[in-house]
Amino acid sequence: DPDDRRRIVVQVWYPAAPGASGDTALYLMRPDEFSSSAGARAARKARTNSVLDAPIATDGAPFPVLIYNHGGLWTRWSATFSTEWLASHGYVVFSIEHFGFNQTTKFPDGTPFAADTLTFPKETGDGRQDALTSWAYLDDPVFKIWEADARFTLDQIESLAREGPFQGRLDLGKIGAFGWSFGGALAVELAAVDPRVQAAVDHDGQLFGVVRETGTRKPVLQLRHGVDDAEAYPEKDRPTVRELMAIVDRWDSTARARSTADWFDVKIAGTDHGDFSDLALFYPRAEGRLDPRRGHEIINAYTLAFFDRYLRGKDSDLLRQSPFTEATFQAYPAPAAVTAVGSSSPAPSSR
Numbered sequence: 001d002p003d004d005r006r007r008i009v010v011q012v013w014y015p016a017a018p019g020a021s022g023d024t025a026l027y028l029m030r031p032d033e034f035s036s037s038a039g040a041r042a043a044r045k046a047r048t049n050s051v052l053d054a055p056i057a058t059d060g061a062p063f064p065v066l067i068y069n070h071g072g073l074w075t076r077w078s079a080t081f082s083t084e085w086l087a088s089h090g091y092v093v094f095s096i097e098h099f100g101f102n103q104t105t106k107f108p109d110g111t112p113f114a115a116d117t118l119t120f121p122k123e124t125g126d127g128r129q130d131a132l133t134s135w136a137y138l139d140d141p142v143f144k145i146w147e148a149d150a151r152f153t154l155d156q157i158e159s160l161a162r163e164g165p166f167q168g169r170l171d172l173g174k175i176g177a178f179g180w181s182f183g184g185a186l187a188v189e190l191a192a193v194d195p196r197v198q199a200a201v202d203h204d205g206q207l208f209g210v211v212r213e214t215g216t217r218k219p220v221l222q223l224r225h226g227v228d229d230a231e232a233y234p235e236k237d238r239p240t241v242r243e244l245m246a247i248v249d250r251w252d253s254t255a256r257a258r259s260t261a262d263w264f265d266v267k268i269a270g271t272d273h274g275d276f277s278d279l280a281l282f283y284p285r286a287e288g289r290l291d292p293r294r295g296h297e298i299i300n301a302y303t304l305a306f307f308d309r310y311l312r313g314k315d316s317d318l319l320r321q322s323p324f325t326e327a328t329f330q331a332y333p334a335p336a337a338v339t340a341v342g343s344s345s346p347a348p349s350s351r
Helices: 037-043 080-088 127-160 182-193 235-257 292-312
Strands: 009-013 024-026 047-051 063-069 092-097 170-180 199-203 220-225 263-268 327-332
Touching: 009 080, 047 080, 063 080, 063 127, 063 182, 063 292, 080 092, 080 292, 092 127, 127 170, 127 182, 127 235, 170 182, 170 292, 182 199, 182 220, 199 292, 220 292, 235 263, 263 292
Parallel strands: 063 092, 063 170, 170 199, 199 220, 220 263
Antiparallel strands: 009 092, 024 047, 263 327
16 A cells, blocks of 8 residues: 555653652553563563653753664563663663564554564474574565664654754764664664664674674674573474574674674673563573573663763773673774774684
């Protein structure tokens, strides 16, 4: 339908004016939006640390802007542990709901939504081939749709900076992107293809898009889980899973090697993929896993230190070595500039 338009829903966290009061917002402001009945039951009574519709803080310089993208098949609020944290440290965080590959079945006005086109390829029973086919489908068309969502949202943020409640409070020269899983991959892609995005943090997402081949000229922080994914599968399937993960690792290595800015890699022991979202707070933990609040502490500390450095110019020892015993830290400095006698590429440092 040439007259149809895709609808983008965005939830925003921002620093509130001093003295802002009111009841803290429920975690699920509209539970009927959420298609997961089990998830809704687990989260229905939870409250956040945020106050709805508080006036934005007006003291000081405009705030840096962050774009957040949720994981595939999840929601715009599924990393409230991090979006609230960053807002409390002086960032305005715009979290995008990517309809069609999410958990939300209604728009905020009650209009229903169903993904009736562009559905996943049918499985054949060949685990390796099915995974590769699904990855190809995610790369095109799904990833391209998400990228268009994010770039459209950036366009709207430019308008919000000129009028309305955010007028004069958004620093459009300091924009970063982050996300979980598929959304983390999108953050890195935005740093590669959109000049407005100055830095990217990937919360445990395998890469998609052109960045896998081209790298990026913007700094990147990759945070990764520490549990061996293959252990969750029957023994007969583990070689295939490890082969697929080796492909993902090669994509990471290629993107990193072809990038011309600082790149950081942090692996957190005892965490799995869901620990980079709020899910870990609502569901039972497997034995031996890291306490989810400890995991969130580490994720938030690195995310904040990274954006503070590359958007605000505040240095941090955290980006030189890790104070967390659970975190394995590697820094890949940007290659040295070419000189008259040639060039040098410093080896990665690790702590």
